[in-house]
Amino acid sequence: MADTQQKYRKLPGRRRGFIFSASLWTGADHLLSVKSGRFQEQYKRFYFRDIQAIVVTKVPRFAVSTPVAAVAAILLIGLLIARYNLPALTDWLWLVLGVLAVAWIYISAEQSCTCRLYTAVSREDLPSIHRMWTARKALAELERQIAQVQGVFTEDWTEAVDVRAIGPSGMGAVAGVAGAAQSTADGHNRTWVSDIFVASLLADAAVTYFEMRSPVSWMADVSVALTVVQIATAIGVFVQKHRGRLRTGMQRLAIVALLFIGGLTYAQMIGDAVDAARTGQRGPVALRARPRSGIVRPIYSGGAALLAIAGFVLSFKPE
Amino acid sequence: MPIPCNRCNRPLPKWELAAQHAALCPECGASSIVRVFPALFYAAGGPVATETAAEGEATCFDHPAKRAVAACSRCGRFVCQLCAVDFKDAVWCPSCFTAGEYKARTVEFENSRMLYDSTALTVALAPLPMWPVTVISAPIALYVALRYWNRPLSLVRRWRWRSALAAVIALAEIGGWIWGIAYFLLKARAGLG
Numbered sequence: 028m029a030d031t032q033q034k035y036r037k038l039p040g041r042r043r044g045f046i047f048s049a050s051l052w053t054g055a056d057h058l059l060s061v062k063s064g065r066f067q068e069q070y071k072r073f074y075f076r077d078i079q080a081i082v083v084t085k086v087p088r089f090a091v092s093t094p095v096a097a098v099a100a101i102l103l104i105g106l107l108i109a110r111y112n113l114p115a116l117t118d119w120l121w122l123v124l125g126v127l128a129v130a131w132i133y134i135s136a137e138q139s140c141t142c143r144l145y146t147a148v149s150r151e152d153l154p155s156i157h158r159m160w161t162a163r164k165a166l167a168e169l170e171r172q173i174a175q176v177q178g179v180f181t182e183d184w185t186e187a188v189d190v191r192a193i194g195p196s197g198m199g200a201v202a203g204v205a206g207a208a209q210s211t212a213d214g215h216n217r218t219w220v221s222d223i224f225v226a227s228l229l230a231d232a233a234v235t236y237f238e239m240r241s242p243v244s245w246m247a248d249v250s251v252a253l254t255v256v257q258i259a260t261a262i263g264v265f266v267q268k269h270r271g272r273l274r275t276g277m278q279r280l281a282i283v284a285l286l287f288i289g290g291l292t293y294a295q296m297i298g299d300a301v302d303a304a305r306t307g308q309r310g311p312v313a314l315r316a317r318p319r320s321g322i323v324r325p326i327y328s329g330g331a332a333l334l335a336i337a338g339f340v341l342s343f344k345p346e
Numbered sequence: 347m348p349i350p351c352n353r354c355n356r357p358l359p360k361w362e363l364a365a366q367h368a369a370l371c372p373e374c375g376a377s378s379i380v381r382v383f384p385a386l387f388y389a390a391g392g393p394v395a396t397e398t399a400a401e402g403e404a405t406c407f408d409h410p411a412k413r414a415v416a417a418c419s420r421c422g423r424f425v426c427q428l429c430a431v432d433f434k435d436a437v438w439c440p441s442c443f444t445a446g447e448y449k450a451r452t453v454e455f456e457n458s459r460m461l462y463d464s465t466a467l468t469v470a471l472a473p474l475p476m477w478p479v480t481v482i483s484a485p486i487a488l489y490v491a492l493r494y495w496n497r498p499l500s501l502v503r504r505w506r507w508r509s510a511l512a513a514v515i516a517l518a519e520i521g522g523w524i525w526g527i528a529y530f531l532l533k534a535r536a537g538l539g
């Protein structure tokens with residue numbers, strides 16, 4: 028495809044979500060904002076000569092990033108193991124978990140920020156800069172590069188700033204027009220794939236509910252089949268969103284549904300392993316894909332019903 | 347609106363802007379670091395002026411009444427001041443530019459890329475908790491990893507370890523399935539014998 032590659036240097040700061048991530052890079056003459064959704068990256072370029080202002084505001088941001096979740100998961104698994112094998116270690120692990128939780132709360136409440144960049148025609152939030160210390164480092168680097176292109180103020184600019192409009196002129200009106208155009212480009216609220224997806228969620232919730240009340244083997248088979256339908260149609264929802272036929276809301280619902288199904292499978296596996304350990308069973312724990320345990324089944328039924336209701340709301344929302 | 351607070355969108359007063367390291371919003375009390383650059387004070391550009399062509403002068407392909415100022419470096423069409431797209435030390439006409447001819451030469455206008463390496467790795471790893479699905483997902487992951495091996499990666503990433511890891515995991519999964527099927531077949535045959 029392209030035979031010329033720009034050399035980019037990473038700026039401090041990175042936003043790592045479970046699905047989406049963001050980072051900032053500097054090229055020879057521009058700032059590159061990279062937003063990634065695991066399977067696709069989207070790029071925005073802001074040329075140093077066009078940047079009018081950067082504003083970093085201290086605000087609380089309680090975001091759970093993947094590194095934070097990974098540390099929490101490792102500690103919780105460690106606690107689970109220590110509880111049965113090394114009880115003396117349990118208190119220490121709780122202490123570490125507590126200290127880290129307090130540190131996370133302090134950093135999220137007191138050391139977090141939002142960063143916004145203005146050019147004459149755009150106003151862009153930069154999600155990768157969400158901690159004050161990274162904001163200071165990134166700003167210092169950006170200031171240096173912008174000063175090389177634009178120069179520096181030789182006189183007081185604060186007197187003149189009142190009469191200059193920052194960002195796109197008529198920001199509100201432009202946002203309204205852009206929003207209308209976006210809603211058309213985003214596609215529809217529902218398609219036949221999303222209809223099957225939502226219907227399978229509802230049907231699975233109902234089947235699991237009736238299975239709890241009167242366990243019949245064919246109901247478990249139907250529930251498994253419906254779960255497979257949910258996974259397949261969720262993938263179909265991603266494809267249709269990618270092709271612009273579906274809106275973002277349904278894609279998010281599909282992501283939540285997949286995480287929900289996967290999370291419950293993991294929870295059941297861990298629960299089974301703990302049960303086996305407590306009864307002194309040795310050897311690998313059998314995977315139970317079909318009969319969900321007594322605790323997991325009501326959670327699954329209720330969760331699937333809630334997701335189906337959310338799906339109906341999204342489907343029949345006025346376009 | 348001069349410069350708004352990120353939190354409440356109310357304009358920050360100029361006496362607060364003077365304190366660049368800690369401008370306090372009078373409305374919400376949020377503290378901001380504000381950096382303003384000279385581009386804010388550049389004169390706003392007006393509409394591009396085009397000149398009417400005089401008798402005998404070359405005219406723009408799309409605007410026959412306007413005087414041509416250059417020829418498209420790609421197709422040779424004459425373009426007026428309004429139509430001339432100055433890009434990469436060459437002048438382009440709007441048709442060639444929008445047709446994407448420039449894409450073959452530069453990455454500077456790419457605004458998205460598919461990450462086939464991440465896709466392959468996710469397809470290889472994500473179904474592991476529901477392992478029976480790997481009978482379908484492993485060949486798909488292997489296909490994606492190998493088929494798109496030479497495709498350009500992310501604009502900012504340089505390593506192909508995701509594709510390599512996806513291929514290794516997919517091969518291990520396929521190997522596991524072959525071994526499992528062979529094991530059960532041999533066991534079934536031994537049982538029959």
